[in-house]
Amino acid sequence: MTALALEPMPRTSPLRRLSGVLYRHPHLLLLALLGPPILWLGVVYLGSLIALLLQSFFSIDEFSGVVNREFTLRTYGELAHPANLDIIGRTVMMAAAVTIAAAAIAFPIARYMALHATGRTKAVLYLLVMLPLWSSYLVRVYAWKLILAKEGIVTWVFDQLGLAWLLDGILAIPVIGGPSLSISYIGTFIVFVYIWLPFMILPIQAALERVPASLLEASADLGAKPRQTFRKVILPLAFPGVVAGSIFTFSLTLGDYIIPQIIGQSRIFIGQAVFIHQGTAGNIPLAAAFTVVPIVIMAIYLFGAKKLGAFDAL
Amino acid sequence: MRSRRKARAAAEKKPAALTLRLAVIAGLAFLHIPLLLILLYAFTTEEKSYQFPPPGLTAKWFAAVWERPDIWQAVGLSLKVAAISTVVALVLGTLASAALWRFNFFGRESVSLLLVLPIALPGIITGISLRSAFSLAEIPFSFWTIVLGHATFCVVVVYNNVIARFRRTSGSMLEASMDLGADGFQTFRHVLLPNIATALLAGGMLAFALSFDEVIVTTFTAGQQSTLPIWMLNELVRPRQRPVTNVVAVFIIAVTSLPILGAYYLTRRGEHIAGGSR
Numbered sequence: 001m002t003a004l005a006l007e008p009m010p011r012t013s014p015l016r017r018l019s020g021v022l023y024r025h026p027h028l029l030l031l032a033l034l035g036p037p038i039l040w041l042g043v044v045y046l047g048s049l050i051a052l053l054l055q056s057f058f059s060i061d062e063f064s065g066v067v068n069r070e071f072t073l074r075t076y077g078e079l080a081h082p083a084n085l086d087i088i089g090r091t092v093m094m095a096a097a098v099t100i101a102a103a104a105i106a107f108p109i110a111r112y113m114a115l116h117a118t119g120r121t122k123a124v125l126y127l128l129v130m131l132p133l134w135s136s137y138l139v140r141v142y143a144w145k146l147i148l149a150k151e152g153i154v155t156w157v158f159d160q161l162g163l164a165w166l167l168d169g170i171l172a173i174p175v176i177g178g179p180s181l182s183i184s185y186i187g188t189f190i191v192f193v194y195i196w197l198p199f200m201i202l203p204i205q206a207a208l209e210r211v212p213a214s215l216l217e218a219s220a221d222l223g224a225k226p227r228q229t230f231r232k233v234i235l236p237l238a239f240p241g242v243v244a245g246s247i248f249t250f251s252l253t254l255g256d257y258i259i260p261q262i263i264g265q266s267r268i269f270i271g272q273a274v275f276i277h278q279g280t281a282g283n284i285p286l287a288a289a290f291t292v293v294p295i296v297i298m299a300i301y302l303f304g305a306k307k308l309g310a311f312d313a314l
Numbered sequence: 315m316r317s318r319r320k321a322r323a324a325a326e327k328k329p330a331a332l333t334l335r336l337a338v339i340a341g342l343a344f345l346h347i348p349l350l351l352i353l354l355y356a357f358t359t360e361e362k363s364y365q366f367p368p369p370g371l372t373a374k375w376f377a378a379v380w381e382r383p384d385i386w387q388a389v390g391l392s393l394k395v396a397a398i399s400t401v402v403a404l405v406l407g408t409l410a411s412a413a414l415w416r417f418n419f420f421g422r423e424s425v426s427l428l429l430v431l432p433i434a435l436p437g438i439i440t441g442i443s444l445r446s447a448f449s450l451a452e453i454p455f456s457f458w459t460i461v462l463g464h465a466t467f468c469v470v471v472v473y474n475n476v477i478a479r480f481r482r483t484s485g486s487m488l489e490a491s492m493d494l495g496a497d498g499f500q501t502f503r504h505v506l507l508p509n510i511a512t513a514l515l516a517g518g519m520l521a522f523a524l525s526f527d528e529v530i531v532t533t534f535t536a537g538q539q540s541t542l543p544i545w546m547l548n549e550l551v552r553p554r555q556r557p558v559t560n561v562v563a564v565f566i567i568a569v570t571s572l573p574i575l576g577a578y579y580l581t582r583r584g585e586h587i588a589g590g591s592r
Binding site: 035036042052105125136137147274284288294 | 331334335337338341342344345348351352355363364365367401405406407409412413417419425429431432434435436437438439440442443444445446447450462465466471494497498500504520522523524527529530546547550551554559563567568570571574575580
């Protein structure tokens with residue numbers, strides 16, 4: 001002890017003095033820590049976002065194609081044009097359909113992961129759900145181009161089963177059908193469900209993970225049949241998870257422009273409209289107004305989801 | 315604990331009904347069969363269509379890809395962008411998570427929302443707002459505009475991983491280090507850094523995978539340059555060389571899934587892969 005005390009104090013280096021200053025003035029430390037990320041995200045990112053939203057209040061001169069930098073609501077008026085409302089309606093319906101289908105497929109997987117699987121099985125299941133989520137988005141879309149092509153595996157399977165008439169029948173359905181699955185809304189829908197499915201599984205699983213086994217036992221002890229336990233106990237407790245998952249599936253479908261471009265019809269979705277207006281058409285104000293649509297829809301959606309307690313399940 | 319686990323195991327046996335199992339197997343097959351098919355298609359001899367079953371198998375396309383300079387250029391650009399974005403994200407993400415862990419300040423909630431925003435909003439919004447900002451500020455598209463876009467959404471992945479680790483780090487360790495005479499930097503170097511090293515590695519790997527694969531924001535910030543996903547997107551829209559695309563797809567699966575598996579093993583102890591909600 002004494003030996004330690006007798007050791008000479010280390011000389012104060014500039015670094016050490018700086019450290020002392022930061023220790024005595026935690027505000028400076030906070031500023032040093034928070035400054036760079038805030039500068040990047042708050043100024044560069046948020047700044048660009050706000051600049052974009054402001055541009056939706058500009059309009060474009062129809063003859064010269066030059067952006068007129070005066071405050072106007074004309075661009076939003078253009079948004080209400082039937083053709084544009086059509087795009088918005090189509091996108092919202094697709095998002096709703098994708099959300100419902102994803103929930104239906106995700107629920108059993110999430111339920112099994114949370115309430116039945118243990119130990120190693122659980123870890124493997126978790127990995128099996130995570131891997132597609134993190135592996136390449138484009139490659140997974142590409143896979144469906146192979147699968148849904150007219151000469152691809154789906155047609156082959158239907159042929160082998162002698163069900164070619166069924167596939168032709170499905171494709172003959174007006175609106176959602178088309179010349180082949182890869183050029184139809186059905187194809188677009190399948191790919192959306194496939195790509196966003198893990199985003200639905202994980203929140204439901206997280207919600208069910210918190211259901212104590214004793215609750216299920218209690219339900220059984222009180223005379224509920226498994227079906228009743230499922231309907232009265234598991235389903236209500238999983239609901240916030242479903243809502244949380246639907247936030248992802250809904251928002252991601254609203255904003256995607258690549259999937260319908262690669263697998264789908266010529267009639268476009270919101271994301272494609274944004275892309276076309278900012279690119280070839282050069283109409284940034286209308287493109288900006290179009291990006292406001294998913295933001296507003298999601299804000300309403302999030303408000304509702306918050307009321308339903310979805311954020312506890314994230 | 316043990317009795318609870320037993321009780322739970324007992325409760326599990328009853329309801330694992332056959333229909334539930336079948337639904338799980340079908341769902342997982344739906345998730346994974348498409349990826350396996352790509353692997354099969356990389357070996358097909360058919361060049362002009364996506365014919366199934368493949369008329370024959372060959373490994374010659376791997377050699378064909380090897381000799382394609384445009385693909386190598388795209389791979390090189392993607393690797394460079396991913397590496398630099400990851401470094402930026404590591405620095406910014408760690409700083410932000412340290413600030414939010416150590417301090418309770420006005421606007422703390424808003425800051426954490428701001429960090430998540432680039433990944434919560436659809437990529438097209440991030441992309442178009444950066445693009446219009448570049449054009450307003452008259453910044454020409456370059457390597458650095460791509461990095462700027464990528465780093466913006468990679469920060470949150472690092473942040474999520476590191477703050478999860480910080481929360482499990484007891485503050486008394488820092489105090490002990492200070493009491494023993496270490497200054498702030500020494501404490502960071504010798505106490506904090508070893509503690510968060512695997513979280514940094516995991517966050518960095520995920521950020522790298524995310525950037526390597528990113529296409530939506532890149533289409534808006536890249537100008538004429540072509541990253542690997544942009545190359546892939548062009549092939550998807552106008553297929554010209556299907557066999558080569560198949561091989562590139564297999565390559566991308568390998569490059570992105572290895573870091574993810576790595577990150578999973580680094581963080582699996584008791585926590586989810588942070589940033590799972592991308």
